[in-house]
Amino acid sequence: MTTPGADLWRLDGARTRSISAENPTGAPGAGARATDGTGAHAARLLGSGWKVSPSIALADGETATLADVSGPGVFRHFWLTTERTALCALTLRMYWDDEPMPAIDLPLGNFFCNGWGELALLSSEMVVVAPAGGLNSYWPMPFRHRARITLENRCGQTVPVYYQATYTEEDLPDSIGYLHTRWSRTPRLGTPAVHTILDTVSGRGRYVGTYLAIRPGAPGWWGEGEVKFYLDGDTAHPTICGTGTEDYFGGAWNFDLDGTYRTYSTSYLGLHQVLPPTEIYRPDQRFGMYRWHVRDPICFDRDLRVTVQALGWQDAGAYLPLTDAAIATTAWWYQS
Incomplete structure (x- = not known):
């Protein structure tokens, strides 16, 4: 492409x-x-x-x-x-x-x-x-x-x-390569709090985009989860692993600026939807974000699997798996 x-x-x-x-x-x-x-x-x-x-x-x-x-x-x-x-x-x-x-x-x-x-x-x-x-x-x-x-x-x-x-x-x-998409929806994650963005696809291709819609289901910060790309035979551990959900979508520090979520929409990534926009850290808030891997495609030769963890933060300073989270994603990729 x-x-x-x-x-x-x-x-x-x-x-x-x-x-x-x-x-x-x-x-x-x-x-x-x-x-x-x-x-x-x-x-x-x-x-x-x-x-x-x-x-x-x-x-x-x-x-x-x-x-x-x-x-x-x-x-x-x-x-x-x-x-x-x-x-x-x-x-x-x-x-x-x-x-x-x-x-x-x-x-x-x-x-x-x-x-x-x-x-x-x-x-x-x-x-x-x-x-x-x-x-x-x-x-x-x-x-x-x-x-x-x-x-x-x-x-x-x-x-x-x-x-x-x-x-x-x-x-x-x-x-x-032909453009493909995969839409995946999990109404309640349960245990483990991991959502599969793209189940294993075989062949040669380039992964080029992710859309994530999430309702965290618990109060507090919800975006500690890592996005992982399992390439060409990876099993337990991925080749590409991000550092957090907001980091993968180009943001930082909880998307929180002065106690408010700040939406943004750029050429290749964004947090473009916060519902309702006037609240923060509420369990039933809904979010939409995207990232286009156009300048940085994820290239694979044999197979690819993509996942995201639903992971929050507890006041005690520990991660909190978001077992009640609802997630829907769309994956875009080109494949021969």
């Missing part, structure tokens, strides 16, 4: 296509041709070409195919917006090269670092969530023969879905 934004100056024959409700196939010259759609009434005095089909209405229980295109190519930008309260009840799936199982299969909100059902804005290199619910992904997603993106609705009502998936038709090198 190349650095985002690299080689913008290259004129190498790639062609840009974009799929939306206004051009469902992405075909050349096929945009804004609709004569009916969700904007037809508003455009009734204007005629063809005037925002007749800007979105789709996705009924409860239905799955919409947002994109189904032939390769080779690379998705460069994926934007979507919908009913904000439904982010956890819509399932996003992406299939590469006619594989029967999706490489990406998770609640829509968790792909965009919004796992708590309350909108959290963030501004990063790979994911941007903009007012008032614009979901943007800049993860490069290559495919050789075919790519398919679907969205399933299980929220109990019909929701509007506006979307645009932009890709380039281009030749690909032999060494490409």
